[in-house]
Amino acid sequence: MTAPFEASQRKRSKFLPTLFRTTAFKLTAAYLVIFALFAAFVLGYVAWNAQRLLNDQIRSTIDAEIQGLAEQARQGGIRRLVNIVERRSRAPGASLYLVTTPVGERVAGNVEAIPPGTLDKTGESEIEYARTSETIDTPSHAIVRVFVLPAGFRLLVGRDVEERDRLGAVIRRAIGWSFALIFVLGCFASWFVARRVLRRIDGMTETAHGIMEGDLKGRLAIAGTGDELDRLALNLNAMLDRIGELMTGMQQVTDNIAHDLKTPLTRLRNKAEEALRTAKSPDELRAALDGAIEEADNLIRVFNALLMIARLEAGRVSDNMVELDLSEIVSGVAELYEPLAEEAGLSLVGDVAPDLHIVGNRELIGQALANLVDNALKYGLPEQGGEAAVTVAARRAGEEIELSVADRGAGIPEADRGRVLDRFVRLDDSRSQPGFGLGLSMVAGVVRLHGGTLRLEDNAPGLRAVIALPAARPKPVETLPPPGSETSTAAPNPAGLPSL
Amino acid sequence: MRLLIVEDDAEAAAYLTKAFREVGHVADHAPDGLEGYAMAEGGGYDVLVIDRMLPRLDGLSLIRSLREQKDETPALILSALAQVDDRVKGLRAGGDDYLPKPYAFSELLARVEVLARRRGAPAAEPTTYRVGEMLLDRLAHRVTREGQEIMLQPREFRLLEYLMKHAGQVVTRTMLLENVWDYHFDPQTNVIDVHVSRLRSKIDKGFEHPMIHTIRGAGYMVRDGTL
Numbered sequence: 001m002t003a004p005f006e007a008s009q010r011k012r013s014k015f016l017p018t019l020f021r022t023t024a025f026k027l028t029a030a031y032l033v034i035f036a037l038f039a040a041f042v043l044g045y046v047a048w049n050a051q052r053l054l055n056d057q058i059r060s061t062i063d064a065e066i067q068g069l070a071e072q073a074r075q076g077g078i079r080r081l082v083n084i085v086e087r088r089s090r091a092p093g094a095s096l097y098l099v100t101t102p103v104g105e106r107v108a109g110n111v112e113a114i115p116p117g118t119l120d121k122t123g124e125s126e127i128e129y130a131r132t133s134e135t136i137d138t139p140s141h142a143i144v145r146v147f148v149l150p151a152g153f154r155l156l157v158g159r160d161v162e163e164r165d166r167l168g169a170v171i172r173r174a175i176g177w178s179f180a181l182i183f184v185l186g187c188f189a190s191w192f193v194a195r196r197v198l199r200r201i202d203g204m205t206e207t208a209h210g211i212m213e214g215d216l217k218g219r220l221a222i223a224g225t226g227d228e229l230d231r232l233a234l235n236l237n238a239m240l241d242r243i244g245e246l247m248t249g250m251q252q253v254t255d256n257i258a259h260d261l262k263t264p265l266t267r268l269r270n271k272a273e274e275a276l277r278t279a280k281s282p283d284e285l286r287a288a289l290d291g292a293i294e295e296a297d298n299l300i301r302v303f304n305a306l307l308m309i310a311r312l313e314a315g316r317v318s319d320n321m322v323e324l325d326l327s328e329i330v331s332g333v334a335e336l337y338e339p340l341a342e343e344a345g346l347s348l349v350g351d352v353a354p355d356l357h358i359v360g361n362r363e364l365i366g367q368a369l370a371n372l373v374d375n376a377l378k379y380g381l382p383e384q385g386g387e388a389a390v391t392v393a394a395r396r397a398g399e400e401i402e403l404s405v406a407d408r409g410a411g412i413p414e415a416d417r418g419r420v421l422d423r424f425v426r427l428d429d430s431r432s433q434p435g436f437g438l439g440l441s442m443v444a445g446v447v448r449l450h451g452g453t454l455r456l457e458d459n460a461p462g463l464r465a466v467i468a469l470p471a472a473r474p475k476p477v478e479t480l481p482p483p484g485s486e487t488s489t490a491a492p493n494p495a496g497l498p499s500l
Numbered sequence: 501m502r503l504l505i506v507e508d509d510a511e512a513a514a515y516l517t518k519a520f521r522e523v524g525h526v527a528d529h530a531p532d533g534l535e536g537y538a539m540a541e542g543g544g545y546d547v548l549v550i551d552r553m554l555p556r557l558d559g560l561s562l563i564r565s566l567r568e569q570k571d572e573t574p575a576l577i578l579s580a581l582a583q584v585d586d587r588v589k590g591l592r593a594g595g596d597d598y599l600p601k602p603y604a605f606s607e608l609l610a611r612v613e614v615l616a617r618r619r620g621a622p623a624a625e626p627t628t629y630r631v632g633e634m635l636l637d638r639l640a641h642r643v644t645r646e647g648q649e650i651m652l653q654p655r656e657f658r659l660l661e662y663l664m665k666h667a668g669q670v671v672t673r674t675m676l677l678e679n680v681w682d683y684h685f686d687p688q689t690n691v692i693d694v695h696v697s698r699l700r701s702k703i704d705k706g707f708e709h710p711m712i713h714t715i716r717g718a719g720y721m722v723r724d725g726t727l
Contacts, residue, residue, distance in 0.1 A: 300602055304686065307583070320584060320588055332683075335655060336687065336691055339694040339695055339698050361584060363683070364584065366683055366685055367685035370683075370686075370687050370688060374687070374689055377689075
């Protein structure tokens with residue numbers, strides 16, 4: 001039973017490279033470097049300032065002592081100076097003193113050894129030295145100043161800088177430790193953060209895998225912190241919901257297609273079978289065949305309509321979009337259906353404003369309008385008598401052009417208005433009329449493809465279907481009215497309204 | 501009339517050649533685009549019936565090649581692609597008519613006969629059409645029958661004009677919708693029938709013989725009823 005062990009081994013060996021590749025790790029590393037640079041800068045600044053402060057202090061001490069000693073020498077001569085130097089040299093924690101003859105022989109002081117040539121240049125310098133009392137080999141450092149006394153004697157006064165150096169060392173050590181600490185803590189933090197994030201992302205990946213394998217109900221876990229990962233998970237969940245809706249919709253469409261195409265196919269098959277079984281004369285056979293062809297033609301129409309809707313819904317933009325005169329199309333369609341309306345006992349009234357231009361496909365717009373008019377003629381007969389009119393109107397409404405087909409029939413209950421746009425939806429009252437329940441789906445598809453909206457409104461009584469399409473931008477040439485036309489364009493020409 | 505049918509589906513081709521021969525036409529068959537091109541180039545055909553999707557050379561390229569050779573034989577495209585854009589593409593390639601599959605043979609026959617007739621017709625259309633004692637004057641927009649003027653609406657006039665232009669030929673409902681109204685969509689109902697019956701009531705009422713005849717399962721035909 002080594003398998004689980006091997007598995008865990010593999011997991012472990014894979015984990016570290018994965019960790020190094022995570023965004024969290026990279027981010028932490030970047031922060032680490034930036035933070036370290038920052039810390040180095042701050043500590044360095046403090047160290048440099050402290051050093052400078054100490055140096056200044058040492059210098060002023062040395063200056064004060066030299067001034068004092070020089071004053072003594074001026075007043076009491078070299079002897080007095082030597083006495084004072086001897087006395088001060090013995091004091092604990094004393095400064096460094098050295099008095100020499102003009103040729104460099106030591107007269108007094110507590111300095112045993114200094115680098116050669118130190119006494120030749122007056123002014124300040126930093127040197128290595130050894131004290132008289134000390135036997136330690138390691139030389140100490142000091143800031144010294146050489147002063148030339150009258151008669152060529154030299155006076156050297158200095159202060160040991162060990163204290164200053166020790167402070168520097170402390171700061172350097174602090175910097176070192178800080179770096180070490182930053183590195184260790186940073187590594188730990190990055191590991192912690194990366195692991196946390198990694199685990200959540202791994203969870204997401206796992207859920208996604210589950211969904212891909214068919215668990216469409218699976219959703220990403222939300223930690224509730226409202227962070228970026230939560231927002232991502234929320235959005236992905238919303239996306240999954242939308243996909244789920246589409247899938248359900250598709251399922252419904254497939255079911256519909258199966259039902260609505262199988263029904264006429266079954267009828268077709270039954271008719272043919274029955275004719276074979278029972279027809280006794282060629283005439284009966286012929287009638288049955290005619291019926292079969294009619295059924296087949298209906299099926300073809302349903303297929304064509306479905307294909308058209310599918311294409312429209314896929315949003316395949318037609319390469320046949322040109323500027324159209326909607327007034328002409330609306331009048332044309334109204335004229336086409338006028339005799340049909342009359343036959344159905346309805347009057348078809350046209351109320352079309354002139355010069356309504358859109359960019360679109362003439363056939364598709366015509367088809368959409370024809371579907372609406374056809375519906376109005378089928379279902380637009382008033383229930384209790386009264387005005388039996390179907391009104392086809394087109395007008396400009398701001399940036400849009402509104403086409404409407406209104407009838408005085410039973411209308412569509414508000415609850416069903418969204419549903420009737422779906423494929424194969426036929427309201428119960430409409431079952432007596434021929435049709436497949438695809439007309440309004442097609443209209444909705446055409447309108448969407450043209451970037452417009454379709455509204456079904458209550459015409460009290462009846463239905464008013466309104467298509468709003470974006471108006472075409474007028475051509476630049478047409479925006480300049482010809483001279484003298486200001487008055488004539490103000491009022492629409494009533495004669496331009498075609499009567500249908 | 502001599503026809504060339506370029507169709508790769510053997511069964512469909514056999515059905516078409518047989519059907520055309522039954523109504524008295526000569527029909528040849530080419531099984532792919534290249535052979536179709538070779539046969540069409542040989543000439544002598546009145547109408548080409550070309551499937552859009554063909555092996556070796558597709559239907560649209562075939563027609564385009566013929567047109568480049570200044571061969572203007574009328575061509576009807578048969579296609580399973582039935583959307584508006586497909587139709588426009590077919591006509592742009594040089595096709596003269598476009599019929600989506602599946603089609604009724606009567607529809608195909610009517611369209612092919614119109615195309616064949618157009619080929620023999622003079623380039624300029626006559627200013628008057630006469631069928632029997634009915635006369636249509638395209639310039640004066642007047643229609644008379646037995647010397648009696650018949651008042652028609654503009655659309656009725658165009659409907660009658662198209663029917664009379666193709667007198668003696670079957671004209672289908674779709675052909676009327678396409679040519680008189682310039683619509684290529686499915687009108688959902690029998691609108692054309694209503695228009696024709698209106699026209700018929702104006703033209704045939706009070707006369708002994710009908711001019712507009714309904715051809716069962718196909719469409720309409722204008723013909724002098726006395727013959």
